[in-house]
Amino acid sequence: MSTWTAAWTASPQTPSTGFTPNWSQQGFSGQTVRQVVRPTAAGERLRIRLSNAYGTSPLRLTGATVARTTRGAAVDEASIRHVTFDGRPDATVPARAELRSDPVGLATDALAPLTVTLHFAGTTGPATFHAQAWTDSHLADGDHLADGPGDAFTEVTQSWYYLTGVEVTASRDDGIVLFGDSVTDGFGSTPGADRRWSDALTELTGRPVLNAGIGGNLVLNDSHWYGERATARFGRDALDQPGVSTVVVLHGLNDIGFSEAPHEPTYKPSPLVTTAELTAGYETLIRAAHERGLRVVGATLLPLGGSDHWGPHAARVSDEVNDWIRSSGAFDAVVDLDRALADPADPDRLHPAYDHGDRLHPNDKGYEVMAAALADVL
Structure with a gap:
């Protein structure tokens, strides 16, 4: 039986100015953030890990999706999967805590880019993040969880927000x-x-x-x-x-x-x-x-x-x-x-x-x- 294996991680940091401009101190409000990661193990299912390690209040997530990356903020529309948490599309991550999602039925290949999209209908406050991603993350106003094209995502930084892990089912x-x-x-x-x-x-x-x-x-x-x-x-x-x-x-x-x-x-x-x-x-x-x-x-x-x-x-x-x-x-x-x-x-x-x-x-x-x-x- 396959067990969970960590395939990608980013170490969380407290919201800060950082080396380059980022959105950690302002956080998100009525926005969707789309982030590209590169899992290093293959699996038939996956789950994501979100961190509110440096939050001072609960983080309310309206929804999340995962999909195979195509280019930039665009994803393969046929691969989009909605993520749930204890069977619900929304989730609350307590202050100073982290949360894993339910398993998602999307197969991953090692080193194939994966896009994780998070929507926050409310206001998050300052965001736990990883400052130096060396890859682009994308921001759009409104709900764009299920967008295939990336046209709505008009802002870019090179940091990751709240997302600290992708785990896959692999006997490794x-x-x-x-x-x-x-x-x-x-x-x-x-x-x-x-x-x-x-x-x-x-x-x-x-x-x-x-x-x-x-x-x-x-x-x-x-x-x-x-x-x-x-x-x-x-x-x-x-x-x-x-x-x-x-x-x-x-x-x-x-x-x-x-x-x-x-x-x-x-x-x-x-x-x-x-x-x-x-x-x-x-x-x-x-x-x-x-x-x-x-x-x-x-x-x-x-x-x-x-x-x-x-x-x-x-x-x-x-x-x-x-x-x-x-x-x-x-x-x-x-x-x-x-x-x-x-x-x-x-x-x-x-x-x-x-x-x-x-x-x-x-x-x-x-x-x-x-x-x-x-x-x-x-």
Whole structure:
């Protein structure tokens, strides 16, 4: 008998200004939001997961549909399915809670885009969201749940709203969660092209891969823009995903580097995080994953020389942390992304062929190299 397997996820964040314009602070009122996701596992049925994790009042959803994506905001009209919740077309998600839908009879193929459409007849207030989707979401006034064409959807942002999961019926227990910050989230990849390292890893391995990255996220401290600290969100965003066997931790550059970025406007004052503090944070994550019977892969931090995160403290601590990841034996396996992406002429820096341009984040090719290195140790 098939069981539920997580096929796609986005880690929820508190409503905020974000890196680019978004609708999280204003929320929705008498509007329909259409969002495109890319499930990484096939199944005969699916269900969606909605999060009101950062809502201060109940979220009232008037209706929802799922459909196969065609282009932009348009969907295959014959594939449109109305979603129910406990048999009803509408739903209320309590404040600080999440809600899964009833099963929907729509088959999914791995890596085939899926469109989820949500209609809010009333006013939602600020919306729990995921800031950096690297793909377009679309907004229309009125009820356009069952539209095939996307003409009514005239506004666009690159964030996801309320939607935090798609699960499918699949007899699999080999899912992988990539857990981290902006590098995991896909910063530097080509928008709309699905070129994050999570995308590349699914294409290489054929396994379900879940991207639990949040741009700017920290291991040890909360941030309004950058989400709850990793040690607080790990259970919800990684361990609670059904069908997962492995978690990959690539995290800590912001803990180390924000103190070197005096002009960073959104995280002040930034504490000087020590090697011991950061590795203790890793040990907290490892223990939690092992308690669930999950394998944990540690990824060394990428080279950051020459970036706005670089300085004497970051140089020393990043080397010490990477040495600990390699040699401590705390992780079940290690993928050495530091060495895989380093410039041979200057190992403190990203190889120019893999650099998005800020000396901190990889480009599409860099993400492919990361995925290939990880695939070798899975």
